[in-house]
Amino acid sequence: MKWRRLRTLMRREALATFRSPFTVSVLISVPLAALLIFGFVLSTEVKGLALGVFDADNSSASRRLVAELVAKETFIEKRYDTRGDLQLALVAGEISVGLVIPPGFDRDASGRGNTSPPQIQILYDGAEAPLAGNAEGFIRSLIARNVEVHRAPGADNSASRPISVVTRALFNPTLDGKPFMVAGTFGFVLSFLTVLLTAVSIVNEKITGTFEQLQVTPASGLEILLGKILPLGAIFTLDVVLMVLVAGFVLDVWPAGSAIFFVAVSAFYVQVSLALGVIISATSATAAEAVQKSVMFSIPLVQLSGFLFPIRNMPTLVQWIAEIFPATHYIRVTRAIYMRGDGPVALAPELGLLILFGVSLMVFALTRIEARA
Amino acid sequence: MNAREGTAERASRFWTNIGAVAYKEASVIRHDKALLATVFAQPVMMLLLFGLALSNKPADVPWLVLDRSRTGASRALLQEIEHTGYFLRPRPVAGYGEGVALLKSGRALAFVVVPSSFRRDLESGQPQIQLLLDGADPLSAARIGAYIAQVAGAFNLRPLPSTNPDAQTVTRGPIDIRQQFWFNPTLADNRFFLVGLAGMLLTNLCLAATSLGLVAEREGGTYEQMLASPTTPLQLLLGKLLPYVGLNYAVMLMATLAAAVFFGIWPRGSWITLLIITFPFVLASLSIGVLVSTLARTSAQAVFITVFFILPSFVLSGSMLPYQFMPEGIREIGAAFPLRWYQIALRAITERGAGLTDISVPFLALAVIFVVTISLARLRMNPRLD
Numbered sequence: 203m204k205w206r207r208l209r210t211l212m213r214r215e216a217l218a219t220f221r222s223p224f225t226v227s228v229l230i231s232v233p234l235a236a237l238l239i240f241g242f243v244l245s246t247e248v249k250g251l252a253l254g255v256f257d258a259d260n261s262s263a264s265r266r267l268v269a270e271l272v273a274k275e276t277f278i279e280k281r282y283d284t285r286g287d288l289q290l291a292l293v294a295g296e297i298s299v300g301l302v303i304p305p306g307f308d309r310d311a312s313g314r315g316n317t318s319p320p321q322i323q324i325l326y327d328g329a330e331a332p333l334a335g336n337a338e339g340f341i342r343s344l345i346a347r348n349v350e351v352h353r354a355p356g357a358d359n360s361a362s363r364p365i366s367v368v369t370r371a372l373f374n375p376t377l378d379g380k381p382f383m384v385a386g387t388f389g390f391v392l393s394f395l396t397v398l399l400t401a402v403s404i405v406n407e408k409i410t411g412t413f414e415q416l417q418v419t420p421a422s423g424l425e426i427l428l429g430k431i432l433p434l435g436a437i438f439t440l441d442v443v444l445m446v447l448v449a450g451f452v453l454d455v456w457p458a459g460s461a462i463f464f465v466a467v468s469a470f471y472v473q474v475s476l477a478l479g480v481i482i483s484a485t486s487a488t489a490a491e492a493v494q495k496s497v498m499f500s501i502p503l504v505q506l507s508g509f510l511f512p513i514r515n516m517p518t519l520v521q522w523i524a525e526i527f528p529a530t531h532y533i534r535v536t537r538a539i540y541m542r543g544d545g546p547v548a549l550a551p552e553l554g555l556l557i558l559f560g561v562s563l564m565v566f567a568l569t570r571i572e573a574r575a
Numbered sequence: 576m577n578a579r580e581g582t583a584e585r586a587s588r589f590w591t592n593i594g595a596v597a598y599k600e601a602s603v604i605r606h607d608k609a610l611l612a613t614v615f616a617q618p619v620m621m622l623l624l625f626g627l628a629l630s631n632k633p634a635d636v637p638w639l640v641l642d643r644s645r646t647g648a649s650r651a652l653l654q655e656i657e658h659t660g661y662f663l664r665p666r667p668v669a670g671y672g673e674g675v676a677l678l679k680s681g682r683a684l685a686f687v688v689v690p691s692s693f694r695r696d697l698e699s700g701q702p703q704i705q706l707l708l709d710g711a712d713p714l715s716a717a718r719i720g721a722y723i724a725q726v727a728g729a730f731n732l733r734p735l736p737s738t739n740p741d742a743q744t745v746t747r748g749p750i751d752i753r754q755q756f757w758f759n760p761t762l763a764d765n766r767f768f769l770v771g772l773a774g775m776l777l778t779n780l781c782l783a784a785t786s787l788g789l790v791a792e793r794e795g796g797t798y799e800q801m802l803a804s805p806t807t808p809l810q811l812l813l814g815k816l817l818p819y820v821g822l823n824y825a826v827m828l829m830a831t832l833a834a835a836v837f838f839g840i841w842p843r844g845s846w847i848t849l850l851i852i853t854f855p856f857v858l859a860s861l862s863i864g865v866l867v868s869t870l871a872r873t874s875a876q877a878v879f880i881t882v883f884f885i886l887p888s889f890v891l892s893g894s895m896l897p898y899q900f901m902p903e904g905i906r907e908i909g910a911a912f913p914l915r916w917y918q919i920a921l922r923a924i925t926e927r928g929a930g931l932t933d934i935s936v937p938f939l940a941l942a943v944i945f946v947v948t949i950s951l952a953r954l955r956m957n958p959r960l961d
Contacts, residue, residue, distance in 0.1 A: 224872075239887050239891065293928070330767065331764055332897050339718070368705045369708060374713055497783075497882060498616075510896075
């Protein structure tokens with residue numbers, strides 16, 4: 203391997219990349235758009251959900267209950283005059299939650315009635331399962347918190363009170379979805395964009411014939427491989443820095459750990475991912491084939507890497523499959539650095555795996571390039 | 576007389592031209608093995624993933640327990656938490672510091688601390704437990720917190736073991752909540768995904784097929800050849816899109832049937848409503864593909880634009896996460912994607928058994944998206960060579 207040859211190859215690659223306005227705009231706009239979109243989509247709080255209310259009691263107690271539920275902007279109240287209307291609205295999808303307060307709620311709540319506790323009925327639109335689950339949790343905790351309010355002053359207090367749970371979330375006290383998604387977005391964007399970009403660029407070179415020209419020069423397979431992935435890797439590292447800055451200044455999400463360590467790990471991961479792109483393109487005859495392979499690769503990338511769905515919730519067999527993707531490990535590392543502030547020591551096992559992936563992928567990519575020569 | 580014949584002849588030629596282009600396109604599709612593999616492999620893959628593998632519901636949650644009370648009551652509470660089914664067996668820790676360290680290392684998601692005065696407090700009125708969560712996974716943490724709070728909130732409704740065996744078995748609770756989950760009683764996540772599956776598959780198919788197909792044709796020079804033939808650009812476009820409409824319907828029926836047969840999700844509404852709402856959706860998605868093909872100069876560019884349209888449309892439309900969770904602004908962006916409206920309609924028809932009148936809003940929205948994109952595409956399309 204000659205340094206001078208490698209340098210020429212690298213300069214050529216960097217020039218080719220920056221000369222294409224389309225590639226440059228993809229490199230800038232895709233990471234930024236992904237950050238802004240994904241940063242906001244995941245939320246653990248329900249907001250502005252339509253709550254249908256049929257208040258058959260229409261007393262001060264029932265009105266207070268409804269007022270509490272709508273106080274926090276979680277629900278927007280819609281009143282219905284009959285139970286039938288409420289159910290129709292739920293079926294039509296106009297409301298997500300239906301609350302029925304039966305007559306006698308006030309009487310039971312104040313303890314003036316007999317022994318029965320006050321009762322309410324809540325209907326959820328289970329068609330939006332995740333939404334219904336969160337709304338249920340919200341309503342239950344709200345009603346539990348307001349027990350004191352609804353307990354009549356003179357009522358029997360000897361019954362034990364509900365256990366209050368004092369909750370504290372480490373690393374992320376408000377359970378904000380933003381840092382979780384921002385950290386994951388690095389993994390998603392870098393994995394996908396690198397594979398797609400290398401695959402397309404190499405296949406295009408094959409079509410125009412410049413790849414064959416490279417292969418007949420004295421440059422060795424290793425030089426061709428490094429001449430391809432090192433400059434692209436450097437460009438993607440700039441992308442990482444850009445994303446860190448945008449996430450920090452626009453979304454106010456900064457890594458809890460060392461930003462320099464994070465960029466260093468990302469710079470290495472980008473090389474791993476680029477090697478994968480080289481393999482995909484080396485095994486494809488046409489651009490369309492390379493693209494289809496990259497896209498097929500992106501489906502498990504989004505769904506199995508833990509980017510959107512926790513790996514823990516998957517069946518065991520699928521969990522093993524998920525572990526094969528380098529992206530899974532990189533996403534785990536980014537989240538650990540961004541949220542827990544972990545350093546190299548705590549992350550040693552994951553980093554070791556990434557290095558293992560990187561070396562084996564590069565060796566494989568090398569054999570693919572040399573096989574063609 | 577002559578003029579009328581001319582009109583009739585022109586009209587019939589209009590349709591034969593479209594038919595000819597459609598026939599040509601259909602045989603191209605039939606021989607495109609890579610496309611066909613995608614068309615058939617993707618639904619199977621997505622069905623397996625969404626039906627069996629993916630869920631937001633916490634499972635096998637590793638958790639830590641520091642039980643300073645060591646009484647029957649504290650053990651009963653911890654057991655009830657474990658019995659919700661979301662948790663593994665709790666791992667006892669010796670001290671607070673050890674628990675926090677384990678939580679910080681990511682080896683557990685939750686840490687429950689029961690104070691030594693728990694039993695006494697339970698009788699005297701202010702029972703409390705402490706819960707520490709790993710906020711690094713906010714979605715799971717929020718749900719785990721809610722489960723534990725539910726168990727704890729319900730705990731006092733039962734008589735305490737051995738306190739007073741003669742006490743009445745049901746103590747008065749604050750408010751008796753009777754709840755029902757309509758349409759999906761177990762709140763299974765896979766139901767949520769599978770109902771929207773057809774929409775995701777069709778989005779992929781429409782965009783990949785049209786945008787790539789049109790650009791490849793331009794690259795290969797066959798587009799120019801067709802322009803030189805007596806077909807007008809409009810006929811060319813319609814003819815090219817027609818076979819894809821058929822392919823889309825085939826995939827839609829396949830996905831819906833598979834979800835029904837393998838996962839028991841039969842549409843509660845009518846199949847005809849499903850077929851009707853699919854039409855404007857397919858048109859809108861195809862027209863976006865056409866627009867992409869007019870914007871992209873090479874097939875590589877078309878792919879980039881397509882992929883980076885497909886992914887946000889999956890996420891922002893509400894197919895994978897409910898769009899109601901998203902903040903204002905992002906929610907409105909999502910409304911520009913045809914998939915948003917299609918998945919609303921799919922959920923309405925499949926889950927709530929909605930009829931035609933119930934889905935008029937999604938229908939109109941899809942029609943508007945179609946008209947706007949196709950007009951934009953027409954503006955961008957330069958029918959002749961420059």
